[in-house]
Amino acid sequence: MENNCIYLDNNATTKVDPAVVEAMMPYITEYYGNPSSMHTFGGQVSKAIRQAREKVAALIGAEESEIIFTSGGTEGDNAAIRAALQAQPQKRHIITTQVEHPAVLNLCKQMQNQGYEVTYLSVDSRGQLDLHELEAALTGNTALVTIMYANNETGVIFPIEEIGKLVKEYGAIFHVDAVQAVGKIPLNMKNSTIDMLSISGHKIHAPKGIGALYVRRGVRFRPMLIGGGQERGRRGGTPNVPGIVALGKAAELELLHIEEATARERRLRDRLEKAIINTIPDCEVNGHGSERLPNTTNIGFKYIEGEAILLLLNQHGICASSGSACSSGSLEPSHVLRAMGLPYTTLHGSIRFSLCRYTTEAEIDAVLGVLPGIIERLRAISPFTNDEAGWLQEQEQVLAHR
Numbered sequence: 001m002e003n004n005c006i007y008l009d010n011n012a013t014t015k016v017d018p019a020v021v022e023a024m025m026p027y028i029t030e031y032y033g034n035p036s037s038m039h040t041f042g043g044q045v046s047k048a049i050r051q052a053r054e055k056v057a058a059l060i061g062a063e064e065s066e067i068i069f070t071s072g073g074t075e076g077d078n079a080a081i082r083a084a085l086q087a088q089p090q091k092r093h094i095i096t097t098q099v100e101h102p103a104v105l106n107l108c109k110q111m112q113n114q115g116y117e118v119t120y121l122s123v124d125s126r127g128q129l130d131l132h133e134l135e136a137a138l139t140g141n142t143a144l145v146t147i148m149y150a151n152n153e154t155g156v157i158f159p160i161e162e163i164g165k166l167v168k169e170y171g172a173i174f175h176v177d178a179v180q181a182v183g184k185i186p187l188n189m190k191n192s193t194i195d196m197l198s199i200s201g202h203k204i205h206a207p208k209g210i211g212a213l214y215v216r217r218g219v220r221f222r223p224m225l226i227g228g229g230q231e232r233g234r235r236g237g238t239p240n241v242p243g244i245v246a247l248g249k250a251a252e253l254e255l256l257h258i259e260e261a262t263a264r265e266r267r268l269r270d271r272l273e274k275a276i277i278n279t280i281p282d283c284e285v286n287g288h289g290s291e292r293l294p295n296t297t298n299i300g301f302k303y304i305e306g307e308a309i310l311l312l313l314n315q316h317g318i319c320a321s322s323g324s325a326c327s328s329g330s331l332e333p334s335h336v337l338r339a340m341g342l343p344y345t346t347l348h349g350s351i352r353f354s355l356c357r358y359t360t361e362a363e364i365d366a367v368l369g370v371l372p373g374i375i376e377r378l379r380a381i382s383p384f385t386n387d388e389a390g391w392l393q394e395q396e397q398v399l400a401h402r
């Protein structure tokens with residue numbers, strides 16, 4: 001089945017690179033040995049895993065021995081958080097942010113139910129943290145600080161090394177969900193303050209269901225999955241060999257392309273963003289004024305529903321999103337945009353375009369060709385544009401003063 005859609009939803013997931021498919025295929029068909037086996041057949045497979053580990057390590061400037069293969073970002077986040085808490089059972093405080101992915105937020109909520117104190121740091125209207133708030137929250141009782149590198153919805157990048165310096169002053173473990181940052185900004189774990197870092201394959205053109213967790217040498221780690229001694233005792237279970245080979249290849253390609261690809265994505269993203277802001281009235285870039293990922297733009301169109309925009313874009317074969325794939329469909333406004341204190345009128349009308357190295361100039365032109373008409377059409381039938389706009393602004397003021 002040929003897929004001709006204009007795919008601008010790469011923060012949700014990405015197309016598997018054909019070179020990645022080619023690299024992993026023999027490990028589905030021909031080399032099906034178990035890497036833990038003693039025979040040569042298994043040995044060929046363990047060699048492939050070793051090479052993949054080298055490539056993933058190289059992408060983030062880590063040592064091979066610091067990479068644990070996982071089933072993806074969610075597992076990496078869960079394993080890191082649980083390991084950090086288990087390593088310091090006497091400390092009962094966690095710091096995170098209000099804008100994390102559910103893999104972190106929901107686990108933190110569960111830990112709260114189990115007696116942990118959790119601080120959820122706020123963000124300002126640009127989606128940025130206040131480091132004074134972090135500093136005030138840190139104590140000797142803080143076991144873990146878990147903060148994302150870049151936000152999946154807005155692309156806003158947090159000042160991770162500055163944060164890490166504060167965290168280290170208090171002796172807490174620092175975990176970073178870098179699922180959206182990997183491959184989009186250069187990362188180097190040497191001389192970094194990061195103790196653990198989660199990576200997901202399907203955001204960097206590898207398949208779904210594979211990822212990696214970086215654990216700095218010397219950081220105490222207890223496995224979340226207890227089983228055989230795989231991954232040097234840090235993750236039980238026969239490894240997903242084709243997935244691992246694929247992640248290795250994807251990491252190699254990301255490293256190879258990172259500079260030119262991100263420069264290109266940034267140029268296309270900026271063109272898309274500027275043209276939208278300049279041609280369509282009453283819209284704004286969410287996270288504007290913050291450092292952001294080069295591939296992401298999240299734009300709020302006042303007085304209309306994001307879902308309606310997406311539906312009409314979809315009719316033109318354009319895939320975008322109204323935030324995170326897992327929470328869309330619920331019609332609940334995004335927790336990220338809500339934390340940024342977005343006005344009521346923009347909260348429901350925000351959509352995200354996320355580009356990748358395959359995005360073309362012609363695709364951006366196609367979006368710019370139809371979007372102004374879509375917004376105009378929806379505004380014309382929106383009950384909010386005229387009389388109720390005043391009412392909505394009042395609602396905003398009420399909310400703002402709560």
Ligand SMILES: Cc1ncc(COP(=O)(O)O)c(C=O)c1O
Nearest residue numbers: 072073074101152177179180200
């Ligand atoms: C910031 C962030 N963390 C974690 C995840 C989860 O990764 P995975 O889908 O590999 O479990 C995602 C993707 O949805 C994400 O955007």
Ligand code: FES
Nearest residue numbers: 012324325326327
């Ligand atoms: S994209 Fe984040 S939960 Fe699915």
